[in-house]
Structures are given as C-alpha cells and as structure tokens.
Amino acid sequence: MNSNLGKYLIIIGACIILAGIIIYFFHDKLQWIGKLPGDIRIEKENFRFYFPLTTMLLASLLVSLLIRLLKHF
Numbered sequence: 001m002n003s004n005l006g007k008y009l010i011i012i013g014a015c016i017i018l019a020g021i022i023i024y025f026f027h028d029k030l031q032w033i034g035k036l037p038g039d040i041r042i043e044k045e046n047f048r049f050y051f052p053l054t055t056m057l058l059a060s061l062l063v064s065l066l067i068r069l070l071k072h073f
Contacts, residue, residue: 033055034052034055036055036058037054038054039051039052
C-alpha cells in the first residue's frame with residue numbers, strides 16, 4: 001500500500017459525508033431527483049418498472065467532473 005490509497009480513501013469518505021449532509025438538510029428540496037424528463041417509469045396494476053436514465057447520466061457527468069477536478073489538483 002502507498003500513501004495515494006490513503007488519500008483516495010479520505011477523499012471518498014469526505015464525499016460520502018458531504019452527500020449525507022446535503023441529503024439530511026435538503027431532502028425536501030431534492031424531490032426532483034429521479035423524476036427528470038427521460039427517466040423511464042412504467043406503472044401497471046401489479047407491476048412497476050423504473051429506470052432513471054437521465055438521473056444516472058447527470059450523476060455520471062457530475063462524478064466525472066469532480067474526478068477531473070480532483071486529478072487537476
């Protein structure tokens with residue numbers, strides 16, 4: 001193991017804590033997540049299917065940008 005692994009674990013932990021704080025304090029303002037145009041939702045009597053396509057694309061874009069910023073520093 002090297003010191004880079006420790007640094008990455010600290011960064012990942014800090015991101016998880018930050019996400020938890022945001023969700024805890026702003027959960028009522030984040031209701032739009034998962035209900036974006038492009039998210040696939042099929043609901044019938046005995047069947048529900050939900051595939052958050054647009055939400056996953058936005059989350060992937062955000063994570064990619066954060067990783068790029070972290071690598072820059």
